[in-house]
Amino acid sequence: MLTAGSGTGSGDAAARGAIRRNNVSVVLRHLRRGARSRTEISRDLGLPNSTVSKLVGELVELGLVTDDERRRAGGIGRPHQAVALRAGARCGLGVEISVNYIRVIALDLPGDVLLDDRAPVDHDRRNHRATLDLTADLVAAALTALRATGTAVTGVTVAAPGHVDRDTGVVRLATNLGWSDLPLATELADRLGPGAPLVRVDNDARLGTVAEHRVAHVPSLLYLTGEVGVAGGIVVDDTLVLGAAHSAGELGHMPLDPRGAACPCGQRGCFETMVGLGTFLSYAADATDPLRDQRRDLEERLALGTARAAAGDARTVRAVDRIAADLGLGLGLLVNVLDPAVVVLGGYFSHLGEPLLSRVRAEVTGRVLAPHAGGCDVRLSRLGFTAAARGAAETVLDDVFTDPAAFGVPVP
């Protein structure tokens, strides 16, 4: 929120400093929506031109924005959309540890991807060390590459599945990885050594929801992501629903079939057992099929599956249909309860494309009481498997947008 100076001459320099710091943050956050001229910033935020010029100047000094208006002073033509977030200067590093892969993504202030690296992983459920070693190696390589290009790394946020304590960085329970009470933030920080950026940990689906919300441009959204686990997030009035115990979004553990398959959570017939990645793969192929080879890159395997479906392979088409029908069952329930403007299908669902989407839309429309599903728009994610790592990187950058003065970068 914008704060105006009272000008009462109270002499409270500290208070004025806090106001200016807040206003610098307001201008920087406004630029997250896109480049603006100083006049536009002034109009949009209701600040005098002279104040905007000072605040923009401060952000230029901090190395967080570029100001072509200043560069073009004295030049010809009307300057427009001249103030922009500075590309490549500072980034957040997001890391996702999933059952199938580890992914590292660096986003800069304008939200552009500076680095996107991933490695398949075959977890040893009895020993988490190999997974953490591989994660630390990927993060260390990313830090080296980013520093070599002169990009400052603000921090590292790791997206982990299951119940995660954000305050302590401990993964309380991740059933699909076999982790319980694992101090993930500490373990990674120890491996990265001194001088590494601060490491934090959050829930993968929650971070994926943050990323999807940022690109969806709607105030209410339901995100459902499919990997081996199925989870999601709920956004209402542009606010992520955390819940009383910060564990909202365990959409995969709605028991929809009391006589269904056993779930790692201890229940039977959870949504996850019906529409999770493992279930789709077992519907679509035998255990020895390359589609189910854990050592191969998951996105390459899914491309193989969609190619088979496109070619009319009966087993694959049936598998997609069955997943779509069960997705419709769970989503119909959720849309009736939550009435979101948009449902985003992420993870492997987004890779199954139009055949899955059209069937799910029909199922949801048939199950939601409001006419035409209340106008709810079911979409495939454009971020796919990158959503959690992108959301993680964005939450790192939130620190910069909240307090730019604490995160200046040298201006070359």
Ligand SMILES: [Zn+2]
């Ligand atoms: Zn379950």
